[in-house]
Structures are given as C-alpha cells and as structure tokens.
Amino acid sequence: MNRRNFIKNSMASSAILNLKIESKPNLKIKPIMMATDWGFKGNLEEFCSAAKAEGYDGIEVWWSAHKNQPEKLFDALQKHSLSVGFLVSGNGPDFKKHVEEFKSNLDGATDQNFQEPLYINCHSGRDYFSTEQNQEIIEYTLKKAAETGIEITHETHRGRMCYSAPLTRDFLIKNTEMTLTLDISHWTNVHESLLEDQPENVKLALERTRHIHLRVGHQEGPQVNDPRAPEWKEVLQHHLNWWDTVVENRIKAGAQSVTFLSEFGPPNYLPTLPYTKQPVANQWDINVHMMKLIRNRYS
Numbered sequence: 001m002n003r004r005n006f007i008k009n010s011m012a013s014s015a016i017l018n019l020k021i022e023s024k025p026n027l028k029i030k031p032i033m034m035a036t037d038w039g040f041k042g043n044l045e046e047f048c049s050a051a052k053a054e055g056y057d058g059i060e061v062w063w064s065a066h067k068n069q070p071e072k073l074f075d076a077l078q079k080h081s082l083s084v085g086f087l088v089s090g091n092g093p094d095f096k097k098h099v100e101e102f103k104s105n106l107d108g109a110t111d112q113n114f115q116e117p118l119y120i121n122c123h124s125g126r127d128y129f130s131t132e133q134n135q136e137i138i139e140y141t142l143k144k145a146a147e148t149g150i151e152i153t154h155e156t157h158r159g160r161m162c163y164s165a166p167l168t169r170d171f172l173i174k175n176t177e178m179t180l181t182l183d184i185s186h187w188t189n190v191h192e193s194l195l196e197d198q199p200e201n202v203k204l205a206l207e208r209t210r211h212i213h214l215r216v217g218h219q220e221g222p223q224v225n226d227p228r229a230p231e232w233k234e235v236l237q238h239h240l241n242w243w244d245t246v247v248e249n250r251i252k253a254g255a256q257s258v259t260f261l262s263e264f265g266p267p268n269y270l271p272t273l274p275y276t277k278q279p280v281a282n283q284w285d286i287n288v289h290m291m292k293l294i295r296n297r298y299s
Helices: 003-016 044-054 070-080 095-111 131-148 165-174 185-190 199-208 230-252 283-298
Strands: 030-036 058-062 083-089 120-123 152-155 179-182 209-213 257-262
Touching: 030 044, 030 083, 030 283, 044 058, 044 070, 044 283, 058 070, 070 083, 083 095, 095 120, 095 131, 131 152, 131 165, 152 209, 165 199, 179 199, 179 230, 199 209, 199 230, 209 230, 230 257, 230 283, 257 283
Parallel strands: 030 058, 030 257, 058 083, 083 120, 120 152, 152 179, 179 209, 209 257
Antiparallel strands: none
C-alpha cells in the first residue's frame, strides 16, 4: 500500500471508529466550544465562517495577531455571531522586556473597546525565570482580573511557568485566586506518565481549572496522532476523566458553563510520514471530532 492510500484508508477507518468511552452520569453543563486558528490555511473571514459552519460557539486567537487592526477581527466575530477568547504572552529571555510585552498585551486584550472576551488565556512566564519573576506576572494578572471581571487563566504549558504539576501546585497554593487553563497533555509529556503518582498536584489543578484545551497527550509526547484510534483509548479515557472532574467541580461551584478549545495542532505537533511530510491524520477533522465528543458528553 502506498503512502497516499495509507493516509486515505487510515482516515476513513478512524472516521467510522466508534470507541466505547466511559462516562459519568449527570455531568450536564453548557459546553462553550471554541475553535483554534492554529494550522488553518485560510484568512480570518474563512476561518470564522468554517468555525461557525462546524458548530463552534467561538474562537481562541492571539491578541497580538490582531491588536493593530482589531476592528477586522470584531467585524468577523459579529458577522458570524462568534464569541472570542484571547491568548496573551511575553516573549524572549530578557525578563524586563518579556514582562513589559506581557503586560502590554494583557492590557490591550482587557481594555479594548470592542467585544469583551469570554476569558484570557496566558502563556505565562518561562520555565527558566525565577519564582519571583514568574510571581510578578501572576500578581499582575490577578490585579487585571479583579479590575475587569474577566477570567484570566494561566496555561499548563511546556516552556512556561506552569510546565510541571508540582511547580504549578506551589503557585496555586501561594496565589489562592489564581486559575488555570488546563492543557494536561503537556504534563503527561513532561512527567512521562499519566500522572498516577501525583494525585494531589492534579487534584488542586483540576479544582482551579476554568478553561480546558482538548488535546490528548501521552507519556512520550504532547499529542497522540489521532484520538479516534483504538490504541489511544486508555489515554483518551484518562483525559476524559480529568475533564469530567473539572466539569463536576464547576457544577458544584454553581457555574452554568465551561469553555473548551479543541486544540490538536498541525505538523509538527501532528506526526507526519517520513520523506513526504504527509500528516498521518486531518487536524481540522480531529478538532471537530473532539468538539462534538465534548458537546455530546456534557450537553
């Protein structure tokens, strides 16, 4: 079988695969499903149109990518009746420049005169910044959240300050109002496990989660090649159990909804075949599958 037919047959098989996934009863909440533009080849208008057509409620995009012409973004959002969540970060190893950029982007995302975001997801700090430096970033986000009433979360992301479960726990204990975007696929990679050996760290993270990224990681990587494939059933079930716990926590807290981003990435996050660089699955289809899986699970 040549590579082209392998891809075609693999995609067809995964599309009709019906894994029996365990679920908890009575976990009913309004899932607000967000689409990522990461890997999308078209323009902003085409992306918003495609997201709406698939049934997404909104999109998650980098504020910095739109801050110079925000009216284009908000016109597209209004046209397609979509909500928005923003990503913000600072970049570079120089802490002074990094934190200035971070604060500027966060200020812009919270203070713009258009549509209020559902949340702001921060790629916060760096894993090599000192605890005191990363703490300065946390304190600024807590201040902005209190001033604006917008949920400002910190993503559990490799390379950022919440790259590991125990370090994140330390920040959460010190900052009782700090909340997370849970992308636990990063932790399965960092800790080379499904986190069975650190339940208390995971428990606290799930309690503080306010936004979820629907990527499925495994012990040796941040993204399985296709979550519909039977070889990943156990790993997928672990992630679903974590997400179930977040939903259960939010229901107990009286929340009416939870935001989810289906965020399987393109190559090289998505594995490819050698020499041809052909992706082994379709990124957009996987994300739509995850969106529908979660909407059906909790609606």
